[in-house]
């Protein structure tokens with residue numbers, strides 16, 4: 001008996017030792033206010049916890065994706081900032097706004113977000129993280145690179161996590177080539193190869209992004225110097241060159257555009273999609289199972305509360321949906337005041353979107369075209385009708401339509417007829433389901449799943465204490481060097497000098513011999 005206990009103790013001890021060598025202390029700094037960004041970042045954290053790591057997450061909103069073993073520290077925005085963010089979003093949903101006012105609102109809310117993400121760093125609830133010895137930091141990226149100072153103070157390598165395909169800032173941190181002649185920037189829909197107008201659009205857009213980048217860079221550098229005034233801190237420029245890896249929420253060989261990616265960029269598109277769906281809540285499961293003619297799923301996302309959309313628009317949507325032979329699951333916040341009762345509509349204020357899309361009876365997804373929702377529908381092969389409102393949603397919707405996965409309308413200008421037509425088309429024409437089904441099979445066909453990629457590459461960075469071996473040398477070159485502009489100038493200079501020199505020599509030779517010949521000729525004649 002004593003022997004048995006002894007053996008057990010040794011076993012337990014051994015297990016303890018093994019577990020502690022495997023589990024690294026990882027800090028997830030996910031301060032983006034956007035719920036859709038947070039879902040991606042939290043899915044990364046969840047994959048790492050499931051792989052046995054000790055993950056601490058700091059966020060500003062309570063995340064929807066969670067795991068019981070994640071140590072969560074929520075430091076909310078100030079109420080006033082929260083109010084500004086909310087009102088900017090709502091205004092954009094209520095009225096169709098001009099490009100200028102949309103830009104203004106976006107810049108205002110970005111400014112609030114940047115400030116809030118900076119203030120977080122001096123909050124006592126955040127400061128406590130410096131008491132733990134971490135091995136690695138993952139930074140959810142959203143114009144918050146001043147937070148790289150945290151990783152430097154913790155003396156840990158840093159991975160940045162970005163929620164979609166690489167944008168110019170991610171390219172610049174990793175030295176990834178932008179290849180503007182054939183890689184359309186986010187929001188540019190293009191056929192290939194791009195014609196002269198598209199390429200011009202792409203270059204102009206890129207210059208515009210560069211300009212915005214310079215403006216934000218000024219602000220972000222100032223914040224960095226304010227938050228980390230210590231003498232021994234390197235400059236923010238230096239820290240940006242010290243990012244070990246970037247996780248990006250895309251899978252370009254199935255989604256496009258095709259472009260080269262440097263080894264320090266790892267694609268984890270679809271990380272938020274469960275490998276296997278969870279069982280649905282009972283009422284939803286029953287509702288879907290009895291939907292013999294199929295079900296339509298409507299969700300306008302988390303940024304906009306359904307009740308902030310104009311009542312006339314909601315009524316049009318209700319009229320069309322209540323007239324369908326299919327059943328409808330409608331995400332609606334205020335269950336006391338629904339748009340109307342109909343035997344084919346089930347309202348819910350919370351829905352497991354991913355699991356509903358995985359159900360075989362779900363035939364159509366009506367979405368605000370957030371990146372997350374589109375990804376889930378693509379993963380499960382469900383065609384869509386997109387009703388985008390603002391920001392990247394229009395671009396996502398246009399791309400979705402162009403790919404043949406459904407039809408895109410504009411939420412603020414739909415009519416009963418346009419919506420009815422769109423639904424009819426997507427529900428009745430099999431080409432949409434076929435196209436998205438093909439995509440779905442390409443999207444899932446990978447050597448490592450998104451979760452496995454996150455775990456493998458994070459542990460790679462941990463094992464090697466950073467990954468300078470992966471870094472593109474381009475990170476350390478300036479624009480002139482990177483594009484060999486100095487070499488071209490040199491070659492041009494040599495060419496010009498050569499031409500000038502040749503002319504000079506020719507002139508001298510001509511004067512000396514050509515001239516003499518003339519003179520002697522005239523002499524002979526005399």
Ligand SMILES: *[C@@H]1O[C@H](CO)[C@@H](O)[C@H](O)[C@H]1NC(C)=O
Nearest residue numbers: 020023025054055056071132
């Ligand atoms: C896990 O992380 C927390 C910080 O959130 C820390 O207090 C704790 O000691 C860590 N556990 C281990 C086993 O290192």
Ligand SMILES: *[C@@H]1O[C@H](CO)[C@@H](O)[C@H](O)[C@H]1NC(C)=O
Nearest residue numbers: 335336337338339340341342
């Ligand atoms: C819908 O039905 C519920 C109860 O089933 C009722 O409380 C509500 O008033 C009805 N709404 C409308 C618009 O008829």
